Each structure stands twice: as structure tokens, then as C-alpha cells.
Amino acid sequence: MDNLLTIKQASVWASKHLGRDVTPSNISYLVQYGRIPKRGDNGRVLVDKLELQAYYRKHFSTTEDRWKQKLGQDLNWHLSFSDCKESERTKHVHRLHPYKGKFIPQLVEYFLDEHTDEFKKEAYFKPGDIVLDPFCGSGTTLVQANELGINAIGIDVSAFNAYISNVKVSHFDLEDIKAEAAKISKNLSEFQRQNNNAAFEQHLLEKLKEFNNKYFPSPQFRFKVRKGEINEKQYSKQKAEEFLKTYSKLVDEYNLQLRQPKEDTFLEKWFLQPVRNELDFVFEQVKGIENIKTKKVLGLVLSRTMRSCRATTHADLATLKDPITQTYYCRKHGKICKPLFSILGWWQRYVQDTIDRLEKFSNLRTDTYQRCLVGDSRNIDIVSNLKDKAPKLAASIQEEGVAGIFSSPPYVGLIDYHEQHAYAYDLFGFERNDDLEIGPLYKGRGKEARDSYIEGISEVLLNSKPVLKEDYNIFLVANDKDGLYRSIAERAGMRIVREFKRPVLSRVEKDRSAYSETIFHMKEK
Ligand SMILES: C[S@@+](CC[C@H](N)C(=O)[O-])C[C@H]1O[C@@H](n2cnc3c(N)ncnc32)[C@H](O)[C@@H]1O
Numbered sequence: 230m231d232n233l234l235t236i237k238q239a240s241v242w243a244s245k246h247l248g249r250d251v252t253p254s255n256i257s258y259l260v261q262y263g264r265i266p267k268r269g270d271n272g273r274v275l276v277d278k279l280e281l282q283a284y285y286r287k288h289f290s291t292t293e294d295r296w297k298q299k300l301g302q303d304l305n306w307h308l309s310f311s312d313c314k315e316s317e318r319t320k321h322v323h324r325l326h327p328y329k330g331k332f333i334p335q336l337v338e339y340f341l342d343e344h345t346d347e348f349k350k351e352a353y354f355k356p357g358d359i360v361l362d363p364f365c366g367s368g369t370t371l372v373q374a375n376e377l378g379i380n381a382i383g384i385d386v387s388a389f390n391a392y393i394s395n396v397k398v399s400h401f402d403l404e405d406i407k408a409e410a411a412k413i414s415k416n417l418s419e420f421q422r423q424n425n426n427a428a429f430e431q432h433l434l435e436k437l438k439e440f441n442n443k444y445f446p447s448p449q450f451r452f453k454v455r456k457g458e459i460n461e462k463q464y465s466k467q468k469a470e471e472f473l474k475t476y477s478k479l480v481d482e483y484n485l486q487l488r489q490p491k492e493d494t495f496l497e498k499w500f501l502q503p504v505r506n507e508l509d510f511v512f513e514q515v516k517g518i519e520n521i522k523t524k525k526v527l528g529l530v531l532s533r534t535m536r537s538c539r540a541t542t543h544a545d546l547a548t549l550k551d552p553i554t555q556t557y558y559c560r561k562h563g564k565i566c567k568p569l570f571s572i573l574g575w576w577q578r579y580v581q582d583t584i585d586r587l588e589k590f591s592n593l594r595t596d597t598y599q600r601c602l603v604g605d606s607r608n609i610d611i612v613s614n615l616k617d618k619a620p621k622l623a624a625s626i627q628e629e630g631v632a633g634i635f636s637s638p639p640y641v642g643l644i645d646y647h648e649q650h651a652y653a654y655d656l657f658g659f660e661r662n663d664d665l666e667i668g669p670l671y672k673g674r675g676k677e678a679r680d681s682y683i684e685g686i687s688e689v690l691l692n693s694k695p696v697l698k699e700d701y702n703i704f705l706v707a708n709d710k711d712g713l714y715r716s717i718a719e720r721a722g723m724r725i726v727r728e729f730k731r732p733v734l735s736r737v738e739k740d741r742s743a744y745s746e747t748i749f750h751m752k753e754k
Pocket of ligand 1: 363666
């Protein structure tokens with residue numbers, strides 16, 4: 230029974246399976262023309278996933294076949310986790326805060342747990358061990374280690390990343406979080422009532438609804454664009470300008486100041502004045518919370534809220550272009566959209582989501598210890614840094630040593646790890662260490678950048694050696710297009726004993742090109 234899918238479900242499944250768009254009408258066609266049997270009940274048309282799979286196997290090469298043709302037969306399809314639902318990849322605390330460049334938790338679990346299979350012939354870690362992640366990022370290794378009863382130490386040069394990681398693995402008083410969050414939400418609603426931004430937004434929404442219903446009816450508008458009956462560019466430009474008159478009138482009527490007086494910092498540039506006022510208001514409330522752990526969780530909720538309330542268009546959320554202060558035509562939604570004038574909605578939503586996620590994780594967690602240190606992994610003294618924060622763990626490292634490393638280093642010239650959270654650095658006033666990032670975006674991917682990358686990553690491995698057990702296992706996940714990891718291992722006095730090649734399927738919508746990353750398994754030379 231589990232394999233029965235509706236036409237819509239089948240189209241979603243088939244699109245994923247084949248790596249191309251399969252519409253519900255494509256599936257209906259297969260049923261109508263008897264290519265696959267109809268398995269309906271009560272007039273509902275259902276299809277059997279296994280029968281659909283068999284049909285595709287016979288008639289098309291699968292995503293797996295095509296990827297293997299491009300990337301080589303040694304691609305370990307098992308590690309694509311293609312069957313793993315989005316909700317599992319982002320389960321419980323893994324989605325407490327956005328972070329670009331995160332692991333799939335299932336990948337970490339695969340290497341840290343004790344199972345073996347046709348590819349992983351031995352277990353590398355066991356409960357009670359200590360694992361190290363010197364590029365901890367948002368703490369995926371720490372969280373998965375906790376689930377598996379393994380202690381873990383993370384290190385990250387970015388203070389905000391360490392903050393995210395430590396919130397994920399901390400123990401909380403959930404009742405206190407709920408009570409403090411409810412208090413802040415109530416005060417924020419009150420604050421809103423005293424200002425006119427909420428009333429303005431409400432009024433604007435009514436006008437927008439009316440206008441969009443008239444000029445951008447859904448789905449007819451998109452349908453006409455597709456058929457070429459409407460020139461989207463011209464039409465939307467004209468209509469966006471038309472609506473701006475209504476918008477300006479409303480702004481005047483409510484006497485709103487939208488821009489902040491200065492634009493020097495991220496906080497000044499990327500938030501409308503009414504949003505900024507609310508952010509400052511909530512931040513003051515969070516600062517006043519007595520319980521330090523509750524304060525940290527709600528600080529993270531505020532940061533997540535902030536990120537969703539930047540003055541940008543829906544299309545530019547991932548890569549900011551210019552701050553916006555007015556309504557605009559949104560291609561993504563096929564209508565006129567607006568920036569945010571209040572944070573209340575997102576704040577309330579993220580408070581609830583965070584509480585739910587912490588609750589879920591608290592039912593799974595083990596009584597083990599995880600901590601992310603802030604520092605440069607090339608030279609941090611791990612034991613002395615841990616001594617005051619976790620004396621027991623520091624002692625066990627000295628006694629038994631760290632079993633190994635599981636980590637994904639930054640790649641050469643790909644992501645700015647501080648800049649992606651510029652808003653949080655501005656708000657919380659964390660010290661930035663951009664200059665200490667290995668392989669930073671601004672250095673590019675040239676020879677000099679690659680050489681300094683090899684040096685940086687091998688220094689991290691060398692700096693970890695004093696805490697590692699003799700027979701350690703190191704796993705580094707990397708997209709080693711430039712073939713740098715042989716030199717890295719060599720410089721660190723290690724040997725690569727095995728390479729697991731995994732396809733990376735869930736890439737951004739725009740870029741569906743075949744791409745794989747390698748998990749290098751290294752040991753002492
Ligand atoms: C690919 S990300 C790790 C993501 C992580 N696996 C996760 O699931 O969230 C690499 C991390 O290395 C950190 N990093 C870069 N240079 C570093 C250095 N010198 N010392 C410590 N961490 C560094 C970056 O701040 C970034 O968070």
C-alpha cells in the first residue's frame with residue numbers, strides 16, 4: 230500500500246528520480262495509454278511507485294546512470310541520500326538558523342555510527358569516543374555526535390557560527406524559553422500598536438490584494454504570459470509604476486519614514502526604519518533575560534527573524550543586490566510584492582518553530598558533551614581552551630585522545646563565512662575574523678589562493694595531531710576539483726586510504742549540473 234501514489238505525488242517522485250521535470254499530465258498520459266496500470270480506489274487514480282520505476286528503468290536511463298556516465302562509475306550513489314526527505318535533512322535543531330554550506334546530517338551519521346555495509350566495511354567511531362570538527366560551521370557534526378552518544382569538539386573561526394553550533398547542543402529550560410518568548414511577543418505587539426507601521430502594512434496589503442486580483446489574477450496571468458498574450462516585462466513595469474502612486478500616497482498618509490538616516494553599516498542599509506526600530510526593541514528585551522541559555526536561544530531567533538526581514542526583493546534573498554523601500558513586481562510570485570515593515574510575523578513564527586525543534590531534539594539527545602570553540606584551527610590550543618569550559622572533556626582528551634576528525638573544510642574561493650551573517654555581527658557586535666578564514670572568497674581560485682589553501686588545511690591537520698589517538702581516522706568532505714588533497718595529506722604526514730565519491734543532488738534550482746564531492750579517509754603515514 231505504501232507504494233501507491235496520487236498523480237501529483239507520482240510526478241514529484243518521478244521528477245526527482247529522473248532528474249528532470251515530469252508533470253502530472255505526463256503521468257496521466259502513462260495511465261491513460263496503459264503504459265502503467267491504474268491502481269485507483271473510489272474513483273481516485275493512483276499509481277504504484279514500483280511499477281512506475283520499472284517503466285522508467287526500461288525506457289529511460291535514471292539520474293544515477295547519467296551521473297555515473299559523467300562523473301565515473303565509482304560514484305557512491307548510496308551517499309546521495311536522494312531518498313531522504315527535505316524534512317529529514319533539516320530535522321530538529323539542524324534548521325534553527327540558515328547557514329550556507331551545511332552538511333547533510335545523514336552523511337555525518339553514516340560515517341560516525343557503527344553500521345557497516347558494502348562500502349563502509351568497518352565502524353570508525355563508537356559511543357563514548359571523542360570526535361573533532363575543526364571547521365564546525367553550524368554544528369552538524371556536534372548534533373549528530375550527540376544523537377549517537379559521541380562527545381565532540383568543534384572549532385570555528387567565525388564567532389557567530391560557533392554561537393549557532395553551541396545553541397544547538399545546549400541544554401535548555403524550555404518552559405523558561407516559552408515564558409520569555411511570550412513576554413517579548415506581547416511587548417512587541419504593544420510596541421507595534423504605538424507605532425503606525427502595522428496599520429500601514431495592513432492597509433497596504435488590502436490595496437495590494439485588490440490590485441493584484443485585478444491585474445495579476447492567478448493562475449490566468451502566468452498562463453497568458455506563457456502563451457505570449459502578455460509581454461511580462463512591459464506589462465509588469467507599467468503596472469508596478471501604477472501601483473507606486475497608491476503606495477506613495479499611503480506612505481504620506483501614515484507619515485512613515487522608511488530609510489534610516491545613515492547607510493554605513495549592514496544594519497543601517499538593509500532594514501527599513503520601522504523594522505530597525507522593532508529589531509532594536511526586541512534586542513533590548515533579549516539582553517534583559519536573566520537565564521543566559523534562554524537569552525542565547527532567543528538571540529538566535531532574533532537573528533533568524535532579522536535575516537528574513539532584510540529590505541530585499543523575494544528574488545534576491547540569497548544574493549542581496551540593492552535595498553528596496555517600495556513595492557515591486559516579483560517574478561517569483563507573478564504579482565506586485567512589498568518589503569517588510571514589521572518583524573512581528575516572522576518573530577512569532579520562528580519562536581514557535583525553535584521551541585518545536587528544541588523539544589524534538591531533547592527527546593533524542595544523549596548525555597554526552599559537545600562544545601564549539603572560537604578560534605583559528607591552524608594554531609588554537611584545544612586542550613587549554615577547553616579546560617575552563619569543559620574540564621572533564623579536556624581531561625579525557627589528555628587521557629584517551631580524540632578518535633578522529635569528521636569535517637568539511639571551506640573550499641577555495643567559494644563562500645564568505647563571516648559576510649553571510651553580516652547582519653548578526655552588526656547586531657550582536659561579535660568580533661569578525663574574516664582575515665583568518667582559509668580559502669576566502671576574496672582571494673579567488675588562482676595559484677596563490679590554492680597554495681595558501683593547501684598550507685592552511687594541512688596546518689589544521691598538524692595542529693590537531695597532538696590531541697589525536699595514534700590510530701586516528703580522519704574524514705574530510707571536499708569538492709577537490711583542483712586535486713589539492715594529495716598535497717594536503719602529504720604535508721600533514723598522512724596518507725589517503727580511501728576516497729568515497731558522493732553525488733550532490735540538492736543543489737540550487739538554477740544549477741542542476743552534475744557535481745560530486747569526495748570524502749577523503751586519511752590516516753597517519
Ligand atoms: C564548509 S563550512 C563547514 C560546514 C559544517 N560542516 C556544517 O555542517 O555546518 C567551513 C567552516 O570553516 C570555517 N573556517 C574557515 N577558516 C577557518 C579557520 N582558519 N579555522 C577554523 N574554522 C575556519 C568557516 O567559518 C566555516 O564555518
